[in-house]
Amino acid sequence: MEKAKLKDDFPVVMVGGSAGSLEVVTAMLGELSNTRVAIVLIIHRKGSIYSSLADVLNVKTRAVVKEAEEKEFIRPGYVYIAPADYHLLIERDGSFSLDYSEKINFSRPSIDVSFECAADVFGSRVTGILLSGGNADGVAGLKSIRRAGGKCIVQNPGSALVSYMPMHALSELKPDKTLDSAEIADYVNGIP
Amino acid sequence: MIQDEIADEEVELLLNDIVTTHGYDFTSYSTASVKRRINRLFILDHFKDFEDFRKRVLHDKNYIRRFVQEITVNVTEMFRDPLFYKLIREQVLPVLATYPFIRIWHAGCSTGEEVYSMAILLKEAGVMHKSLLYATDINPGVLDQVTRGIYPLRSLRQFSENYILSGGKKDFSSYYTAKYDLAKLDDELRSKMIVSTHNLVSDRSFNEFQLIICRNVLIYFNKTLQDKVLDLFDNSLEPRGFLALGSKEQIKFASIGKKYEQLDPKEKVWRKLN
Numbered sequence: 001m002e003k004a005k006l007k008d009d010f011p012v013v014m015v016g017g018s019a020g021s022l023e024v025v026t027a028m029l030g031e032l033s034n035t036r037v038a039i040v041l042i043i044h045r046k047g048s049i050y051s052s053l054a055d056v057l058n059v060k061t062r063a064v065v066k067e068a069e070e071k072e073f074i075r076p077g078y079v080y081i082a083p084a085d086y087h088l089l090i091e092r093d094g095s096f097s098l099d100y101s102e103k104i105n106f107s108r109p110s111i112d113v114s115f116e117c118a119a120d121v122f123g124s125r126v127t128g129i130l131l132s133g134g135n136a137d138g139v140a141g142l143k144s145i146r147r148a149g150g151k152c153i154v155q156n157p158g159s160a161l162v163s164y165m166p167m168h169a170l171s172e173l174k175p176d177k178t179l180d181s182a183e184i185a186d187y188v189n190g191i192p
Numbered sequence: 193m194i195q196d197e198i199a200d201e202e203v204e205l206l207l208n209d210i211v212t213t214h215g216y217d218f219t220s221y222s223t224a225s226v227k228r229r230i231n232r233l234f235i236l237d238h239f240k241d242f243e244d245f246r247k248r249v250l251h252d253k254n255y256i257r258r259f260v261q262e263i264t265v266n267v268t269e270m271f272r273d274p275l276f277y278k279l280i281r282e283q284v285l286p287v288l289a290t291y292p293f294i295r296i297w298h299a300g301c302s303t304g305e306e307v308y309s310m311a312i313l314l315k316e317a318g319v320m321h322k323s324l325l326y327a328t329d330i331n332p333g334v335l336d337q338v339t340r341g342i343y344p345l346r347s348l349r350q351f352s353e354n355y356i357l358s359g360g361k362k363d364f365s366s367y368y369t370a371k372y373d374l375a376k377l378d379d380e381l382r383s384k385m386i387v388s389t390h391n392l393v394s395d396r397s398f399n400e401f402q403l404i405i406c407r408n409v410l411i412y413f414n415k416t417l418q419d420k421v422l423d424l425f426d427n428s429l430e431p432r433g434f435l436a437l438g439s440k441e442q443i444k445f446a447s448i449g450k451k452y453e454q455l456d457p458k459e460k461v462w463r464k465l466n
Contacts, residue, residue: 070440086440089225091224092200099412101225101265
């Protein structure tokens with residue numbers, strides 16, 4: 001009973017990025033030692049015929065990186081990637097679902113969609129991290145995380161390969177922290 | 193005060209009302225997606241609050257049509273996932289071609305782009321004359337589009353790339369006539385299509401098929417409804433028939449899973465065992 005309860009309380013880290021974010025994510029996963037958290041990556045990329053991003057990232061980290069499958073339950077110690085060309089949603093029971101609806105902010109997967117779902121389901125357990133990128137996706141999502149009592153982190157635009165996305169976020173909200181790319185892994189490792 | 197979001201309990205209430213009033217049952221759909229769609233429509237149509245929205249949905253017969261159209265996802269393309277179509281072309285159609293008569297069911301066909309893709313494959317395999325393509329969807333609005341076969345010209349240009357990747361060797365533009373910014377697909381491609389509404393939640397099997405295609409429909413259903421629909425497909429497939437799903441859909445956890453073998457580990461096409 002006690003164990004089940006603990007399992008339900010794990011923190012969820014939602015990471016959104018576009019152009020220039022893959023390097024940051026790769027570096028972060030390389031340093032990742034926190035197995036108490038579940039991490040969900042929403043990375044814009046050109047819809048490749050077969051998604052091999054999970055394979056690429058898996059060799060960089062001790063955590064298990066996998067593409068999120070529909071109806072799969074989110075668990076701590078795992079790093080999930082939103083599949084290319086689908087929106088990744090989260091149900092009340094903590095399972096993933098997929099959606100092939102219209103692009104949002106010219107993006108599918110959209111960071112906003114996943115961030116908003118996570119805020120809705122996990123509330124204050126969520127940390128949203130918005131990285132380098134060239135469009136406006138993710139800001140509305142960060143705002144919902146904020147409203148739900150979660151934490152908002154934005155990559156320092158100065159350390160971002162493409163600064164538009166974090167800059168846009170900073171113009172719309174004051175995050176809990178602005179971090180250089182090298183500081184993000186430490187921050188995630190420190191989440192209790 | 194203006195309400196800015198429909199809450200979970202309101203979504204549930206509305207969906208239950210719709211079953212009773214209109215017979216459409218969305219209660220077994222994945223909640224996160226339905227909730228997003230409902231909220232999107234709520235904002236799009238400028239409702240004041242939930243009661244305002246609910247009244248319109250329940251009492252305006254024209255509005256329920258719009259509701260169904262907007263709640264279901266109707267994003268699709270021709271030869272979507274080209275390698276899937278390549279496999280149909282190379283491994284499924286040669287088997288079907290040996291039969292005297294070919295019956296294919298596109299369940300949840302939306303605006304029909306994938307049905308026309310299949311018609312092109314049948315034509316190129318030289319089996320169109322002995323084929324029937326049943327195209328069904330819950331949503332009557334999109335079926336009008338299937339019957340018309342008219343799509344934006346710029347989409348067709350984009351589809352031609354998919355066509356080539358799927359192993360197409362013809363000039364793709366020979367399949368349509370362009371006028372202004374629209375393109376009409378050849379009437380011949382439509383000649384073997386039977387277009388009809390069919391609700392996977394409540395309607396039953398209506399024939400036996402050698403190939404059932406249902407792509408990116410099951411992802412919107414909860415596990416119980418997924419299993420029920422897969423049983424419906426199983427009951428509608430001939431022995432050794434083929435079942436084709438969307439690239440992120442699975443049958444391995446469903447009760448029918450053991451009765452099927454996957455043709456290729458990368459593509460979601462299964463063949464019913466004897």
